[in-house]
Amino acid sequence: MSNPRTLLDKIWDAHVVVAEAGCPAVLHIDLHLIHEVTSPQAFAELDRRAMGVRRPDLTLATMDHSTPTAPQGRMHPDSMRQLVRLEANCERHGIELHRSGDPGNGIVHVIAPERRRVRPGMTVVCGDSHTSTHGAFAALAFGIGTSEVAHVLAMQCLLQHKPQSMEVVFQGRPGPAVTAKDLALAMIGQITPQGGTGAVIEYRGECVEALGMEARMTLCNMSIEAGARAGLVAADKVTAAWFHHSGDFRHWRSDPGARFDRIAQVNVDGLAPQVTWGNQPGMVAAVDGRVPQPTDATEARALAYMGLRAGVALRDIAIGHVFIGSCTNARITDLRAAASLLRGRRVAPGVRVLVVPGSQAVKRQAEAEGLDRVFFDAGAQWRQPGCSMCIAMNGDVVPPGEFCVSTSNRNFEGRQGPGARTLLASPLTAAASAIAGRVADPRQFAPVMIEELPHAM
Amino acid sequence: MRCEAIVSRCVCMPAANIDTDQIIPARFLRGVDCHGLGEHLFDGLRRRRDGTPDPYFPLNRADARGARILVAGRNFGCGSSREHAVWALMDWGIRAVIAPTFADIFRANALKKGLLPVALAEADWIRLLQSAEASQPVRVDLNAETVHVAGHPAMAFAVDPFARRCLLEGMDELGYLLGHLSAIEAFEQGRP
Structure with missing residues (x-):
């Protein structure tokens, strides 16, 4: 009988091509996601070396970071050049590309799962730190820099040292209107933005098992904000249901008794919805x-x-903007949650609310359910898919000094525009805040328990 | 890209958690090459609201000119995976960053481009910061894996041995991967 292994051990072991003493392992990559911003210099490196793309069939491209979401949105000419370059590179190397406006287009971390390209036990990389999202599928998924993008394009492999394994156990039963986003923020608050550095986090606990796949994506997405390389959730019946798979992917979970390098316990019993007040998640x-x-x-x-001053009640913070979107919270369950509070209500006067679906597929689904009407009738803007106000390099920007309650992942200085003040929160809290015109408690509007949320978000 | 010993004055930004959005804001990521990002390094911090340079920002001070070493706080380079952060630092002239800890992706990106991430023990880092803030020159020696400043014993740091070999011998990671092409081909046999 072999030693019990963690989920990380199993995926790692299955992908090591070569491991020479004193050298990092050559790790094979099952899926490489690319977008316009971090890939052009990698393709240029291939050209310089007269190399091709080794596995275009394992590469998937989209346009998301710099594409405008406004109906007549104008692009920065340099961004346009990046899109043209991506298109040319994909065409030349035979890579599947979902152009802006195409039915399959959307945020890279939204379209890959919805196309069922991410499966348990896979290795997934992308030149984007929120690649950790795909750990929801029990896949080892992490962000890389452009030099490494070139390595994967050329060789379908990366040189990697094995990260440490870290178990994060959520204990207890969260309170009403608490979502995966709130669990993630509470965890980062406890373990700090570098609590996961050097490690891959596996999330465990009853309230993690209760999460739907999209909520698990939200949780894993935020792993990088705790400094971790990646996040993982073991494959189970919920995972299997996503794939209409008859089994339960039993292999892709940590063995009983498997030893983790690090352990953290996060008590979420009775947890309230969470909001950030500073410049770290x-x-x-x-x-x-x-x-x-x-x-x-x-x-x-x-x-x-x-x-802000110490002692100020968060609910006294008046806001000018609400952003519901990003690879963290722009899937259909997120939009349903926001709509559940906005239905029949109005956005407070003077508050600009952007609702940006994560992909064209999410947009179609939302429109089929009439959610676009709900947002429109409430006074919110219903946009084209893209990264939008999370990265603020596409025309969607928060003006200097103004507050935005945002469902995105980073409240860094200037992240949503120079001088912008970001308050990270869940789609429920964002919707409540849109109605109130200030940071608001979603429990005031409708007491929703986590398992009662649409599709257990 | 060879990495020799670096001797220089330091720019000191000891705040913790300087993220890559602060190092190079997203609005400067619209290029298709790696060049010219130095002028936008720390753009949001370097300029005042009206767009003029903030004379008190460490990078804007007269004695910062020509500095090749940045002394930064813990968890330097957290956040986005953008390698542009490394390109921007190097384009400005920085060749080594000394901090108590680094974010994982930034460290990997830096080592690939020859920007040396030097992680010092907290006590050493405080000592070094005091000397650096007093404008004393600092010597970073990758070969010996030590940092030297006048009046203190050498401070040790460790870099991943493989990355160190690549930097000192000019070895190429992609070349190393190519050397394993037949193993990669064999591995891919029988996989989807």
Whole structure:
């Protein structure tokens, strides 16, 4: 009987091509996702070396970061050049590309799962840190830089040292209106933005098992915000149902008794919806809480940037913008959750609300369900798919000094535009805040338990 | 890309969690090559609201000119995987970043381009920061894996041995992968 192995061990072992002493392992990659921003220099490197793309069949391309989401959105000429370059590179190397406006287009981390390209036990990489999203499918998925994008294009392999394994166990039963986003924010608040550095986190606990696939994607998506290379959720019946698979992918989970290099326990019993108040996703508090006293220079600096004082109730923060979208929270369950609060209500006067579906498929589904009408009638803008206000390089920007409740993943200084002040939250909290015109507690509007949320988000 | 010993004054930005969005904001990621990003390095921090340079920002100070070493706080380079952060630092002239800890993807990107991520023990880092802030020159020696500053014993750091070999011997990672082509072909047999 072999030693019990973690899920990470199993995926790792199945993909090591060569492991020479004193060298990183040559790790084979099952799926390589590419987009316009981090790939042009990698293709140029191939050209310089007169190399081709080794496995175009294992490569999938989309346009998402710089594409406008407004109906008549104009593109920056340099961004247009990136799209043209991506198109030419994909055509030349025979890579499947979903152009802006095509029926299969969308955010890279939304379209790959919806096309069922990510499966348990796979290795997945992309020149984008939120590649961790795909760990929801018990796949080892991590972000890489452009030099590594070139390596994968050329060789379908990467040189990698095996990361540590880290078990994060969520304990207890979260309170009403708490979503996977709130679990993630609470976890980062506890383990800090570098608590997962050097490790792949496997999320465990009853409330993780209760999450649907899209909620698991949200949770794994935020792993990088805890510094982790990747996040993982074991494959189970929920995973199997996503693939209409008769089994339960039993192999792709950690063996009983498997030893993790690191362990963290996060108590989420009675957890309230979470909102960030600073410039790191770990600077977070309960929505009905207050801005805390800064404990170090970093937190003091964050409060200065945010224009907030310690002791201010989060619900007293007046907002000008709400963004519902991004690879974290732009799937159909996210939009249903936001619509469940906005239905029959109006966005507060003076608040700009962008609802940006994660893909054309999500957009079609939402429209088939009439969610676009719900958003429109509430006074929100219903946009074309893309990264939008999460990255703010596509025309969707928060003006300097203004607050935005955002379902995206980063509240870094300037992330949503120079001087923009980002408050990260779930789609439920974002929708509640849109109605109130200030940070708002979704529990005020409708008490929703996690397992009652549409498709257990 | 060979990496020799670096001797230089330092730019000091000891704040923790400087993310890659701060190093190079997304609006400067529209290029199709790696060049010219130095002028936008730390753009949001370097300029005041009206767009003029902030004279107090460390990079804008007269003594920062020509500095090749950045002393930064813990978890430097967290966030986005953009290799543009490394390109921007190098284009400005930085060749080594000294910090207590680095984010994983930034560290990997830096080593691939010959920007040396030097992780020092916290106590050493504090000592070094004090010297660097007093404008003392610092020497980073990859061969010996030590950092030197006048008046202190050498401070040790460790770089992944393979990456170190690549940097010192000018070895090429893609070339190394190519050397294993037959093993990769064999591995792919029988896989989808």
